[in-house]
Amino acid sequence: MPTILMPALSPTMEEGKLSKWLVKEGDTVKPGDVLAEIETDKATMEVESVDSGKVVKILVPEGTEGVKVNEPIAQIQAEGETLEAAPVAKTVPEPSEAPVVAAEKAADAAPSVAAAPAAPKFEAAADPDLPAGVEMVEMTVRQALNEAMAEEMRRDKDVFLMGEEVAEYQGAYKISQGLLQEFGPQRVVDTPITEHGFAGIAVGAAFAGLRPIVEFMTWNFAMQAIDQIINSAAKQLYMSGGQVSAPIVFRGPNGAAARVGAQHSQDYSAWYSHVPGLHVVAPFSAADAKGLLKAAIRSNTPVVFLENEILYGSTGLVPKVDDFVLPIGKARIARAGKDVTIVSYSMGMRYATQATEKLVAAGIDVELIDLRTLRPMDTATVIESVKKTGRVVTVEEGWPQGGIGAELAAVVVAEAFDYLDAPPLRVTGKDVPMPYAANLEKLALPNVDEVIAAVNAVTYRG
Amino acid sequence: MARKAEAKPAQSNVPELTKEQELSAYRDMLLIRRFEEKAGQMYGMGLIGGFCHLYIGQEAVVTGITMASKKGEDAQITGYRDHGHMLVMGLDPKGVMAELTGRQGGLSKGKGGSMHMFSNEHRFYGGNGIVGAQVSLGTGLAFAAKYRGDNTVSISYFGDGAANQGQVYESFNMAKLWNLPAVYIIENNRYAMGTSVDRATAQGDFSKRGLSFGIDGEQVDGMDVRLVHDAAKRAIEHARSGKGPYILEMQTYRYRGHSMSDPAKYRSKDEVASMRAERDPIEQVKNRILEKRYGTEEWLKEVEAEIRAIVTEAADFATSDAEPPAAELWTDIYAA
Numbered sequence: 066m067p068t069i070l071m072p073a074l075s076p077t078m079e080e081g082k083l084s085k086w087l088v089k090e091g092d093t094v095k096p097g098d099v100l101a102e103i104e105t106d107k108a109t110m111e112v113e114s115v116d117s118g119k120v121v122k123i124l125v126p127e128g129t130e131g132v133k134v135n136e137p138i139a140q141i142q143a144e145g146e147t148l149e150a151a152p153v154a155k156t157v158p159e160p161s162e163a164p165v166v167a168a169e170k171a172a173d174a175a176p177s178v179a180a181a182p183a184a185p186k187f188e189a190a191a192d193p194d195l196p197a198g199v200e201m202v203e204m205t206v207r208q209a210l211n212e213a214m215a216e217e218m219r220r221d222k223d224v225f226l227m228g229e230e231v232a233e234y235q236g237a238y239k240i241s242q243g244l245l246q247e248f249g250p251q252r253v254v255d256t257p258i259t260e261h262g263f264a265g266i267a268v269g270a271a272f273a274g275l276r277p278i279v280e281f282m283t284w285n286f287a288m289q290a291i292d293q294i295i296n297s298a299a300k301q302l303y304m305s306g307g308q309v310s311a312p313i314v315f316r317g318p319n320g321a322a323a324r325v326g327a328q329h330s331q332d333y334s335a336w337y338s339h340v341p342g343l344h345v346v347a348p349f350s351a352a353d354a355k356g357l358l359k360a361a362i363r364s365n366t367p368v369v370f371l372e373n374e375i376l377y378g379s380t381g382l383v384p385k386v387d388d389f390v391l392p393i394g395k396a397r398i399a400r401a402g403k404d405v406t407i408v409s410y411s412m413g414m415r416y417a418t419q420a421t422e423k424l425v426a427a428g429i430d431v432e433l434i435d436l437r438t439l440r441p442m443d444t445a446t447v448i449e450s451v452k453k454t455g456r457v458v459t460v461e462e463g464w465p466q467g468g469i470g471a472e473l474a475a476v477v478v479a480e481a482f483d484y485l486d487a488p489p490l491r492v493t494g495k496d497v498p499m500p501y502a503a504n505l506e507k508l509a510l511p512n513v514d515e516v517i518a519a520v521n522a523v524t525y526r527g
Numbered sequence: 528m529a530r531k532a533e534a535k536p537a538q539s540n541v542p543e544l545t546k547e548q549e550l551s552a553y554r555d556m557l558l559i560r561r562f563e564e565k566a567g568q569m570y571g572m573g574l575i576g577g578f579c580h581l582y583i584g585q586e587a588v589v590t591g592i593t594m595a596s597k598k599g600e601d602a603q604i605t606g607y608r609d610h611g612h613m614l615v616m617g618l619d620p621k622g623v624m625a626e627l628t629g630r631q632g633g634l635s636k637g638k639g640g641s642m643h644m645f646s647n648e649h650r651f652y653g654g655n656g657i658v659g660a661q662v663s664l665g666t667g668l669a670f671a672a673k674y675r676g677d678n679t680v681s682i683s684y685f686g687d688g689a690a691n692q693g694q695v696y697e698s699f700n701m702a703k704l705w706n707l708p709a710v711y712i713i714e715n716n717r718y719a720m721g722t723s724v725d726r727a728t729a730q731g732d733f734s735k736r737g738l739s740f741g742i743d744g745e746q747v748d749g750m751d752v753r754l755v756h757d758a759a760k761r762a763i764e765h766a767r768s769g770k771g772p773y774i775l776e777m778q779t780y781r782y783r784g785h786s787m788s789d790p791a792k793y794r795s796k797d798e799v800a801s802m803r804a805e806r807d808p809i810e811q812v813k814n815r816i817l818e819k820r821y822g823t824e825e826w827l828k829e830v831e832a833e834i835r836a837i838v839t840e841a842a843d844f845a846t847s848d849a850e851p852p853a854a855e856l857w858t859d860i861y862a863a
């Protein structure tokens with residue numbers, strides 16, 4: 066026999082008043098008929114019937130205060146043999162079905178809320194083996210990024226590029242040079258200056274199966290669009306229970322350029338690395354720029370790809386193979402050593418590399434790790450290194466609080482505490498907006514001397 | 528409200544300026560022109576870094592509008608192409624130039640740079656680097672004016688490119704909803720970096736951009752300071768009298784590149800040359816001054832010399848002044 070339960074007006078309601086019955090025992094009701102009115106201090110609601118039948122018993126008289134949610138308030142005799150008729154009003158498991166938890170509790174004072182299962186460990190693949198004697202081609206990071214996009218656009222017609230000045234102007238920083246000529250205006254799309262709008266449009270296109278590459282003229286301007294990056298792209302797969310993904314790459318120069326002031330000089334590494342559902346890549350070398358951008362374009366997970374304007378013109382050797390794709394989530398040991406670990410990425414690697422050269426010359430055997438990807442972060446490589454060296458210095462351009470170095474320090478302390486011979490130290494951008502004046506800008510950025518000083522501190526040398 | 532379909536002025540009934548207004552407009556515009564030329568030169572010498580967006584060609588816009596406003600009382604705000612606005616609003620050219628070179632005597636102590644200068648005293652609120660942001664901020668200045676009932680208006684300048692940002696329309700809606708004393712000046716110089724207006728917008732008549740919110744607008748020949756001033760008077764009066772926001776599309780032109788490095792492939796040399804030759808805002812005033820005998824060739828030369836002296840003094844100051852002390856790195860982050 067269907068039982069009508071006291072419904073909840075809101076997820077937090079625990080009890081309310083049954084203010085009025087609109088039916089009496091013996092009445093016949095059909096779906097949609099109002100049976101009763103209930104109220105709380107905030108709201109009132111009419112309780113409707115979802116069944117047809119006869120009201121056989123009113124269990125709680127009108128005017129009763131403090132009626133608990135899910136308490137039976139009436140019984141209806143359904144028509145025909147509908148003893149297992151559709152549930153009435155809100156169906157929540159009867160309170161009496163709950164003692165399992167209570168029993169557990171009694172059994173061994175375990176927490177009443179089940180513990181979350183452990184997060185799965187991300188296992189990045191190793192870099193691909195290169196054929197012996199492969200030709201290495203010298204190119205700039207700019208060319209490497211350009212080649213990566215061109216190759217992927219040739220390979221997959223669903224890949225397209227959109228952003229401000231990417232087509233006719235050939236890219237504000239010339240990363241998309243020649244792409245309009247090769248792929249035409251349908252696939253290389255100039256947008257108005259409307260970051261929030263076109264980022265959303267690209268995410269929508271990705272929902273429908275296209276594979277957009279969105280170029281932000283710089284990441285500073287992506288703050289206009291950060292809602293679509295995080296709320297729409299990053300969370301979509303999860304919110305849809307795995308149905309709808311957003312295979313999209315957001316890319317552009319990140320961090321300080323030179324003398325462009327506070328609103329145009331900011332490192333977003335830590336910001337995006339905070340967000341589950343995103344992969345965040347920040348390459349330093351030309352080879353990594355190419356191999357990781359190709360991987361990002363193929364990834365079904367939205368990727369935030371952080372480039373650096375100052376590095377665009379720097380050159381490196383890129384293997385000449387048909388399809389050079391590197392694994393996202395794998396750090397690269399730029400130099401193996403045993404005395405101290407330096408961890409950095411992107412522009413920070415420039416300071417770290419120069420510091421390493423000087424330190425090695427001074428007899429310190431530095432192990433230098435280029436994270437390359439910030440999420441998922443290859444902490445395993447860092448931990449393994451720190452277990453060997455016992456000392457770690459992180460280098461980044463971003464602000465210290467909640468930064469990449471802060472995250473690394475937390476992981477190292479938690480997972481390699483017993484191996485540490487010194488507290489982890491961070492070299493970061495100063496905790497200030499970027500000043501314009503040449504002298505102040507220099508002071509605001511990290512530099513080689515600060516890296517050396519930090520290494521000296523963790524190795525207890527002068 | 529009357530809407531001019533064409534930017535070309537109806538030559539017969541152009542609202543004239545008084546002699547004093549013509550002379551002061553000439554002086555103001557010439558100061559911007561010579562200052563900007565100097566800044567361009569100093570950039571080339573490595574004395575100015577980063578971005579440096581010159582206002583050359585657009586001088587009549589800020590000059591005519593400021594002339595119609597209550598200088599020092601009405602608030603003004605713009606983007607990064609801001610040197611001209613500050614000069615016309617009466618900020619010290621030495622302070623502007625020293626900010627460009629990043630010295631301690633700069634208007635932001637050298638910490639802001641070309642794109643970020645402000646003056647509470649002159650009610651100039653920047654100097655903003657994020658395209659479109661100034662439109663919401665300027666609307667907020669108008670909100671404060673209405674809240675306080677101080678009878679001031681807020682004038683927000685933004686480009687044809689900026690006019691496509693979403694927050695512009697969010698601001699338009701609230702400005703009309705709450706009848707804020709906001710005057711929106713769209714400086715349509717035909718390009719946003721290398722993107723011409725017709726490649727970026729489905730509605731190239733920017734004066735219509737407020738129509739769906741019930742905001743009136745006009746297209747104005749922004750190369751003629753008389754027409755700018757005349758339209759600005761109407762717009763500012765509209766806002767000040769409590770009728771709410773108003774939009775002016777200023778049809779203007781920038782002669783120089785977007786910033787200092789510009790591929791200059793998106794428009795022809797002829798286009799630039801013909802604008803300079805036929806529509807130059809300063810030449811127009813100069814010719815009228817001579818025609819109407821408001822001033823002689825002699826007088827023009829004197830003004831030129833005066834302005835050169837101001838610009839030279841600013842440049843000298845900006846190159847000899849010290850860089851900010853290192854301790855300034857850590858100041859001005861949190862308000863006292």
Ligand SMILES: Cc1ncc(C[n+]2csc(CCOP(=O)(O)OP(=O)(O)O)c2C)c(N)n1
Pocket residue numbers: 229258260282286289608656657658659685686687688689690714716718719720785
């Ligand atoms: C949100 C944002 N996106 C992009 C940029 C880069 N940017 C600076 S100026 C500019 C063009 C703006 O053109 P317009 O609004 O017409 O003003 P104009 O430069 O012509 O005065 C662009 C794309 C920026 N500063 N901010």
Ligand SMILES: [Mg+2]
Pocket residue numbers: 686687688714715716717718719720
């Ligand atoms: Mg423009």
